[in-house]
Amino acid sequence: MRERFGFVAKQKSESVWFHAVSMGESIAAKTIITELLKQQPHLNIVVTTTTPTGARQIIEGLGDKVTHHFSPCDLPGTIKRFVRRIKPKALIIMETELWPNWLHHMRKENIPVVLANARMSQKSADKYLKIKSLSTSMMQSFSKVLAVGEHDCERFIKLGVSPENCQTTGNIKFDQEFQLNGANGYFPPWSSHQDAVWLAASTHKGEDQLLLEAHRFVIDAFPQAKLIIVPRHPERFDDVARMIEDNDFSYARRSDAESWESSVDVLLGDTMGELMLAYELADVAFVAGSLVPVGGHNMIEPAVLGKPIISGPHVHNFQEIFRELEEGGGAFKAGTARQISDIVIELFKNEAYREKVGNQAKAVVEKSRGALKRTVKALVPFL
Structure with missing residues (x-):
């Protein structure tokens, strides 16, 4: 004072x-x-x-x-x-x-x-x-x-x-400069898994259930699809794990190598400082903190890796960046499970389209x- x-x-x-x-x-x-x-x-x-x-x-x-x-x-x-x-x-x-x-x-x-x-x-x-x-x-x-x-x-x-x-x-x-800080990749069982991994990055309370519902829609249309879900705060890791179980998904935990199986539906990213590795593994990135009024998180991280970006409607902390990415054809906005899943499915189905969107996201960053x-x-x- x-x-x-x-x-x-x-x-x-x-x-x-x-x-x-x-x-x-x-x-x-x-x-x-x-x-x-x-x-x-x-x-x-x-x-x-x-x-x-x-x-x-x-x-x-x-x-x-x-x-x-x-x-x-x-x-x-x-x-x-x-x-x-x-x-x-x-x-x-x-x-x-x-x-x-x-x-x-x-x-x-x-x-x-x-x-x-x-x-x-x-x-x-x-x-x-x-x-x-x-x-x-x-x-x-x-x-x-x-x-x-x-x-x-x-x-x-x-x-x-x-x-x-x-x-x-x-x-x-x-x-901003970003470092990939792991030599062996993020999740070795999926390292050769092609064209069907999407990431929900930095989720907050109130977002995980909706994103898991979106993944159910994605799997219905694209059975081989996989989801990485990374909660923003470590104290929520166990709560999100229970939520994944309640939604009847098989899952592994990044922190527990004994749980690593290529057949799991969901990977829970329960470690810190490895988000860029998760982005690298994913084919499509949903940047969370945006389905609830947190204000969004940094979309530049997936953009520099050439990943198509999806965000919820609440992006006021990164409004200008998201606007440039959206206008440049590298990002989409979606507010419901169905809207999110529809975009993910479309990107999974069309590899050329997915690469084009990712390249457009990267081009916005490089131009700027x-x-x-x-x-x-x-x-x-x-x-």
């Missing part, structure tokens, strides 16, 4: 202030900061986040390389106190987090503000246009807007950002890479 009102430790030297709201923005901020510290190890960086999940990303990912605080409230006295204590020479705001008092005070103090990995949907732009005088004032406070796409850049300019201060750099999240390099280059003059 003290941090929310600007009561933070005083910095001994000027800092670079990064602000990220929650998990998605924090992942992008962490990527930028890591690259900046490679180039300029002595940078003094302060990171603020709004949510505990965002804080966890920064603290676990960057540790003592940065100073973390929860973000100050948008009150004049609070922001003055906070700025006085952290001594920022620049503020880099991730994505779209606009606070009038923050921006007004930074402009008054001649501290440059950069909006990085910036997004502006048409819906949000329409809302800002309803308060045009305030939104124009805020937009003119930015020294630079680094937009993820051309349409975003056009909307920022329409709202008041000068064209020379708006630059399209791409989405940093596409520059390079944003990190462009963003860092644009930030250097402000540091």
